[in-house]
Amino acid sequence: MKNILFVLTSNDEMGSTGHKTGFWVEEFAAPYYALTDNGFNVTLASPKGGQPPIDPNSDTEDAATEATKRFDKDEATKKKLANTLKLETIDQKDFDAVFYPGGHGLLWDLVENKTSNDLIESFHSHKKPVAFVCHAPAILKNIKGSDGKPLVNGKNVTGFTNGEEEAVQLTDVVPFLIEDMLQEKGGNYSKLGDWQPYALEDGLLITGQNPASSEKVADLLIKKLQ
Template identity: 85%
Template sequence: MKNILFVLTSNDAMGSTGHKTGFWVEEFAAPYYALTEAGHNVTLASPKGGQPPIDPNSDTEDAATEATKRFGEDEATKKILAKTHKLETIDQKDYDAVFYPGGHGLLWDLVESETSKGLIESFLSHKKPIAFVCHAPAILKNISDEDGNPLIKGKNVTGFTNGEEDAVQLTDVVPFLIEDMMKEKGGNYSKVGDWQPYALEDGLLITGQNPASSEKVAELLMKKLK
């Protein structure tokens, strides 16, 4: 049994568009259930603590999966989610791994968060796995290795594709495109067809392409923790 930290966004605004965002339900729910059912302890945190915002587009019939339907009826997990710990109170020594669910919200808070950056680098320096799915790999933009180089330089990585961002018509809204950023930072970026499951492991780093990749990321994380 391992202790795994989930870090969720506290941001509910899509830049200055007036549209709401947050975290993507499937990217939280599928890994949460996979990990807890395997006997692991999951602790939830966010920059502001308390209830993290749910992206309304992830809570619709179109976005529904078995995991999201289960979450919709799971009052016990909703109560836990409503009381996330403040990120600044978290110490990596209490956990065996960290996982970041995606959703557009984090592009405006966790990407630039010095608290999050320090936490991720602390996990790495203590040889603990770090995992990200969909938009969460955007957080790797500001993460460096021990030599001060971009962490993803030369690493096999994936994340939300330019095509997927275009399909949801947010190419001109997001601060940057994840696929482009990963290539610019020297990452060995790869992808499969839009909306298809795809996840990669490279050392301590695990990344997944899109919401459908959430469970694959959880599987790779569990294998890593054995």
């Protein structure tokens, strides 16, 4: 059985706005069920361990999908989520791939988290897939490849678009815009229309544009591991 590591944010504050954030439920639930239904074992971790914060905006009826409805009734997975492992206890040798669900929360804790960054670089250098969806490609900001250049340099990547950030009225709140950052780091950034499902694979790197892209990212990861 292949083992997949999911890393979730521990941050529930949207900068200094006083608004709550966290991880986006759909971006956790859809890939989690896609992987576990295909026989993969998923381990959950976060910087602080324990229960990672759910973005309240992702836990509404408007944001509900088949995967989130399944999660709502899944007490076993909720219990597992309440007991995420501390990121510092994780060793990449125990896993076959790593996946980062999105949500705004990670912009303030995982992007600059050295443990997380070292882990991603270790996965990649050991020829294991690294996957990110929606806001999670922001974490690639400080990740370097074995050549010392940004990991995204020259690679086909996507992530939450400037237009999508504008649509949720957080352009002036986020520390940086993901689309701009990926291009600045030399990534070959592309996107579809706002909120359209879109995911890319380039070697070991898999990225998805937005919440609707979660299943596509999971599908690419599954194919990569089979």
